[in-house]
Amino acid sequence: MTKKPERLDCIDVKRRAQRKLAKALAGKTPEEQVETLRRMAAQTPLWKTLERARPERPRNTVRTPGKRRSTG
Numbered sequence: 001m002t003k004k005p006e007r008l009d010c011i012d013v014k015r016r017a018q019r020k021l022a023k024a025l026a027g028k029t030p031e032e033q034v035e036t037l038r039r040m041a042a043q044t045p046l047w048k049t050l051e052r053a054r055p056e057r058p059r060n061t062v063r064t065p066g067k068r069r070s071t072g
Helices: 010-025 030-042 045-053
Strands: none
Touching (some): 030 045
């Protein structure tokens, strides 16, 4: 007999993630918070997949600070 899979409690998962973020960001400056969020994101499987899929930019390409593409 197969075991019935547990139901996923999405609200509980969300609340646990929010508590973890709040604890990690508590008492930090905005700049430190950004760095913490970037470091945490870089450890996720989704981020790692996106980084592998990102095409490398040619070395002679220069990004112009302050100019962003419109997202429509």
